[in-house]
Amino acid sequence: MHIGNLLKIAFKALGNNKLRAFLTMLGIIIGVASVITMLAIGQGSKRSIQAEISEMGSNMIMVHPGGDMRGGVRLEADDMESLTLADLEAIRTETRYVSYVSPSVNSAGQAVYGARNTPTTVYGVSADYLDIRRYRVADGDFFTEQDIRAAAKVCVVGRTVVDELFPDGGSPVGRIVRFGTIPLRIVGVLESKGYNSMGMDQDDLILAPYTTVQKRVLAITHLQEITCSALSEGYTDRAIGEITALLRRNHKLREGQDDDFTIHSQQELSNMLTSTSDMMSVLLAAVAGISLLVGGIGIMNIMYVSVTERTREIGLRMSIGARGRDILAQFLIESVLISVAGGLLGVLAGVGASLAVRALASYPIYIQPWSVLLSFAVCTFTGVFFGWYPAQKAARLDPIEAIRYE
Amino acid sequence: MDEVIRLEHIRRDFVVGEETVHALRGVSFAIRRGEFVTVMGTSGSGKSTLLNILGCLDTPTAGEYWLDGVAVRTMGKDARATLRNRKIGFVFQNYNLLPKTTAIENVELPLMYNPSCGVAERRERAVAALRAVGLGDRLLHKSNQMSGGQMQRVAIARALVNNPAVILADEATGNLDTRTSFEVLDLFQRLHAGGRTIIFVTHNPEIAQYSSRNITLRDGRVIADTSNPAPLDAAATLAQIPSASPEDAPPT
Numbered sequence: 001m002h003i004g005n006l007l008k009i010a011f012k013a014l015g016n017n018k019l020r021a022f023l024t025m026l027g028i029i030i031g032v033a034s035v036i037t038m039l040a041i042g043q044g045s046k047r048s049i050q051a052e053i054s055e056m057g058s059n060m061i062m063v064h065p066g067g068d069m070r071g072g073v074r075l076e077a078d079d080m081e082s083l084t085l086a087d088l089e090a091i092r093t094e095t096r097y098v099s100y101v102s103p104s105v106n107s108a109g110q111a112v113y114g115a116r117n118t119p120t121t122v123y124g125v126s127a128d129y130l131d132i133r134r135y136r137v138a139d140g141d142f143f144t145e146q147d148i149r150a151a152a153k154v155c156v157v158g159r160t161v162v163d164e165l166f167p168d169g170g171s172p173v174g175r176i177v178r179f180g181t182i183p184l185r186i187v188g189v190l191e192s193k194g195y196n197s198m199g200m201d202q203d204d205l206i207l208a209p210y211t212t213v214q215k216r217v218l219a220i221t222h223l224q225e226i227t228c229s230a231l232s233e234g235y236t237d238r239a240i241g242e243i244t245a246l247l248r249r250n251h252k253l254r255e256g257q258d259d260d261f262t263i264h265s266q267q268e269l270s271n272m273l274t275s276t277s278d279m280m281s282v283l284l285a286a287v288a289g290i291s292l293l294v295g296g297i298g299i300m301n302i303m304y305v306s307v308t309e310r311t312r313e314i315g316l317r318m319s320i321g322a323r324g325r326d327i328l329a330q331f332l333i334e335s336v337l338i339s340v341a342g343g344l345l346g347v348l349a350g351v352g353a354s355l356a357v358r359a360l361a362s363y364p365i366y367i368q369p370w371s372v373l374l375s376f377a378v379c380t381f382t383g384v385f386f387g388w389y390p391a392q393k394a395a396r397l398d399p400i401e402a403i404r405y406e
Numbered sequence: 407m408d409e410v411i412r413l414e415h416i417r418r419d420f421v422v423g424e425e426t427v428h429a430l431r432g433v434s435f436a437i438r439r440g441e442f443v444t445v446m447g448t449s450g451s452g453k454s455t456l457l458n459i460l461g462c463l464d465t466p467t468a469g470e471y472w473l474d475g476v477a478v479r480t481m482g483k484d485a486r487a488t489l490r491n492r493k494i495g496f497v498f499q500n501y502n503l504l505p506k507t508t509a510i511e512n513v514e515l516p517l518m519y520n521p522s523c524g525v526a527e528r529r530e531r532a533v534a535a536l537r538a539v540g541l542g543d544r545l546l547h548k549s550n551q552m553s554g555g556q557m558q559r560v561a562i563a564r565a566l567v568n569n570p571a572v573i574l575a576d577e578a579t580g581n582l583d584t585r586t587s588f589e590v591l592d593l594f595q596r597l598h599a600g601g602r603t604i605i606f607v608t609h610n611p612e613i614a615q616y617s618s619r620n621i622t623l624r625d626g627r628v629i630a631d632t633s634n635p636a637p638l639d640a641a642a643t644l645a646q647i648p649s650a651s652p653e654d655a656p657p658t
Contacts, residue, residue, distance in 0.1 A: 002518075002521060005518045009518075012507070016505070016506050312502060313504060315502075316498075316502040316504075317515070317519075318463075318487065319461065319463060319490060319496050320490065320491060320496060320515060320516040320519065320564070321487050321488060321490045321491020321492070321516055321519040321520070321568075322487060322519050323483070323484045323487040323488070323519075324483065324484065324487075325484075326487075326519060399463050400458050400463050400464060403498065403502065
């Protein structure tokens with residue numbers, strides 16, 4: 001039978017039972033809409049986490065002194081003095097996958113200006129730190145190489161520190177704050193970055209030349225951390241490999257000996273956070289998928305009822321020349337029509353619900369085109385799969401019995 | 407006058423549990439083009455089984471059946487469905503129209519299973535068939551808005567629309583009142599007069615008087631096969647019955 005005729009018959013049959021067709025569709029509508037919405041929410045939160053992490057520097061690599069264990073005793077990393085400026089120089093000059101490298105020594109303490117003071121941390125770094133952590137100087141300038149060489153008493157401050165110490169709103173550049181006992185002249189103010197995904201205020205800091213912090217604040221010669229960035233996120237693993245090999249050689253570690261340093265990357269953190277949100281997405285989508293399955297069972301149920309109800313019609317069609325496959329196609333098209341129409345409405349409802357969530361709850365939403373296509377394909381498949389058995393039952397009826405069915 | 411139907415030693419056995427029921431025990435006859443044959447028999451005589459075989463819904467256990475020159479016994483299911491579609495017009499006791507469907511759509515139905523028939527031709531032939539049964543003014547009436555007589559006339563139009571070799575009527579007047587029965591019978595007589603081959607299966611002996619030939623079955627065998635040289639005229643009988651409802655007036 002011609003496909004046009006089949007569609008006509010199916011539309012008519014569904015039209016004869018509009019409410020029932022709609023209620024059957026509802027299962028599919030809800031299923032598809034929830035799959036799309038759940039994936040949109042899951043993807044949205046994943047993307048917002050990824051965006052935040054990349055703001056912090058997604059290709060960032062941090063080298064800390066100290067392995068996890070030494071001689072069976074866990075040591076406090078700060079007590080270790082294994083990282084030196086020689087290591088820093090080696091990383092700067094001898095690696096291929098590291099783009100920026102900065103030393104890092106820090107000290108927590110009180111910053112004082114006149115009668116006001118605020119607790120904060122001073123980080124002793126070099127100019128590369130700005131590129132690694134993706135900070136920008138909003139007002140004034142960053143300190144120079146000359147300042148570093150001279151261990152000059154200069155600093156660049158974060159927005160939070162500015163707000164605490166200079167509530168009048170004037171530019172702090174040129175003023176002198178005291179950190180502990182050390183007076184530091186402010187040469188620049190960092191652009192605000194806000195809180196990161198772990199709730200840390202990224203603007204609550206003071207950046208100073210590492211030489212200044214080493215000599216004048218901490219009185220040490222080693223480094224507490226070497227902060228680097230890989231050429232890009234994709235090179236992180238290779239960069240870590242390079243740094244590990246380099247440091248082991250410099251530290252004269254023998255084969256089998258544990259590292260006396262530890263390397264973390266932002267990517268590990270990123271993977272950890274996104275894998276949590278990925279798992280949430282999968283769980284949500286699974287729940288939504290189950291509702292699609294339930295919708296499919298609803299179709300199957302209604303198609304069985306429909307076949308029984310229309311046994312006489314099937315018998316008649318067969319006696320005037322419908323072959324088994326004509327009847328099969330007729331009922332299959334009917335169930336596919338239900339599921340496809342339900343799928344279309346479900347896509348609309350899902351996209352609508354996602355946009356509503358974004359508008360009302362200001363939740364990050366990202367509707368993936370593939371999730372729309374996938375759920376649409378799944379529900380078409382659902383129509384065929386769950387329509388098959390009832391249609392098969394209809395096609396196998398004996399016309400002699402069907403036509404006399406009461 | 408060539409043969410439309412030829413049955414030779416048709417047997418049909420059904421296995422019910424451990425027993426074998428012989429519904430037909432060797433039926434042979436031939437029907438020529440243009441005959442109006444009534445097949446009579448009480449219930450259990452095998453006439454329903456015979457009708458199923460004649461209608462290519464069932465195949466005989468033994469014997470041969472030729473419909474319009476085609477041997478049916480060895481045909482597969484799909485081939486028989488197509489054969490039904492081209493060669494047979496069914497008229498059932500309970501009309502079997504599609505519910506909530508217009509007369510014209512009901513009549514078009516057999517042609518929808520014939521891919522060689524286009525939309526325009528389908529409509530044209532359905533209108534012509536409905537005109538032939540006197541329902542030219544009710545094309546768009548739905549099946550649930552019609553009387554029994556009208557519904558049966560739609561069913562007859564549906565049986566005519568594929569221009570079949572034979573029309574098979576199964577107790578076609580069984581659900582109708584006397585007056586409407588004769589109207590439908592009159593319609594069959596006029597189709598017969600127009601050259602149609604009709605097989606009318608019934609248990610009502612009265613109807614046999616209006617056909618040109620009568621075959622009687624008992625216990626799965628033909629016990630009588632008589633031709634009727636002077637059939638009664640259903641229109642004349644109808645004229646003697648007092649008019650009931652104007653709605654079921656005979657077609658003009």
